[in-house]
Amino acid sequence: MDPIIQIDNLFIEENTVFTELIEVIKKNFAENKLMVPKRHHHDFPNPKMNSDSTLLLMPAWNPSETAGVKIITVSPENSQFDLPSIQGTYIYLDATKGTIKAIIEAKSLTAKRTAAASALASSYLSRKDASSLLMIGTGALSINLIKAHASVRKLKKVFVWGRNYNKALAICKQLENEDFTITPIKTIEEKIGDVDIISSATLSKTPLILGKHLRKGQHVDLVGAYKKDMREADDETISKSNVYVDTYDGLNESGDIAIPLKTGVLREEEIKANLFELTSGKKGGRMDTDELTVFKSVGHALEDLAAANYYFEKYISSNK
Template sequence: MRIITAAEIAGALTYGALVDALADAFRSDITVPLRHHHPIPQVPGEPEAMLLLMPAWTPPGDGAFVGTKLVSVYPGNGARGLPSIYGSYVLCNGETGAPLAILDGTMLTVWRTACASALASRFLSRKDASSMVMVGAGALAPHLIRAHAAVRPIRNVALWNRSREKAVALAEGLGRTVPGVTITVATDLQAAVEEADIVSCATISSQPIVSGAWLKPGAHLDLVGAYTPAMRECDDAAVTRASLYVDTRTGGLKEAGDIVDPIRRGIIRAEDVRADLFDLCRGRQAGRAHSDEITLFKSVGTAIEDLAAAILVWRSLPL
């Protein structure tokens, strides 16, 4: 069994190739059971930990795969100076069940998450989209910028983060690695959003950051944070102005705060979500209908994406 490191994953993948692999996966017959949540009691005074299991497998036959992402969430790790989330991905032969590899789950996740947003952007953003705002300066931000730039002619990116220092540091680092794209730090988020063709958010905010009133005609809003029903990255105006799309209906209508909360309060209905990535990739829904349409994509992640990314890495690395 092979151990595949974060560096090997980054060296094996390209954003365009992974976007294509995800599109193929959403058109295929990959089986994805509901993710498993297992609470793990801790010593008194420590917050409860959680073990997440995300399995998926391809149809049986030659070249079949089975994969599971194992994620441990230990909220108390911050006090120990440790990450609160660890992840590993186990890829197995789908014919025999024999383990093939263990992949770095954190690196695999940021790549597949960013490329899922880029896949949605292929259907939902304007084809001439050239300006982008990145809200958040965490681990996902550089991948989201590069992934969107792989599918649209992005020329200008404005970074905004609550901590300006983090945004400045990210801008300086990205300026050397994203050729042809001018990266600046935004001080006025509203003004930056009002000019942007694509607005991408990757935060852990519990309150809306982006207002729908700021979105110009034709804008595309990409929401990657707000992965629990108690979190929000956009306000009600955004979800009522925009055409709504999710990565999967199963996850989006259960876990995505930006969708679940407005539905719960009667602002929108579940039927207002026009399509998910299955519908878009299989041609059941076309996506953007006209140049002035405002679109919104909400992602919470799915094991299909992990399996597709892991298979692409496995096939891309030398034996």
């Protein structure tokens, strides 16, 4: 049996080209050849932290070719240990023989594929002339989201807000040599109404994006709030926007969609499209410059397997 390849975070960080990864994920959504069962979502007690943790199992298959399953834990209080909230691994398989081809560090893989999916959605939903972005959140996803969005829209100005201002400063320092200016801010309100794109990746249980601050033509990218009791955007944001999602399978997993659906603020049939429909051309994206769009990402195992294929092929090519 061939040895099992180990692909670590460093390799993923050094070998990601967002334009390539976005195209790979776009192709997989458009072709829709992968078999993806509904993911397992299990909340379990974490009494030492006085907060539940979550275990996610996300399998996918390309019959007789490749397969894989991502095993992820989400521990919201990990900042106390100076660790990202998301931890995990990806088991990459030969779908014909069932053998393990690679073990891929899932922390970076998840961050990269999530950011790429958001940027893919933005390519359909944000204005083509969008040039400014507000990043809400300073976790592991934030830098990836900024870079991914900048790969599909020519950003000139980026602003970063986090509950810890020093973390926002640190992100700006890391990205100070990019082609855009990047500035930390102390309140969301000071910039939310001025930017073209708002990307949010937090574990907030109360809305941070308030519809009263939004204007026509903006695009809102909701990436965090992965549980039913979490929300990044309020009812007014949802009610005044055209809503798009990555997949219809996860509508009841995040409070950003589940709560408005439950209260009648949003009806399922009002959701405009998912990434399968956008990438295949079955449905269109932004209709005009005044449209206010919201994209809610809950994550899809198709993205994981597509990214695993991408990094495995890069690893093999670099080691020939």
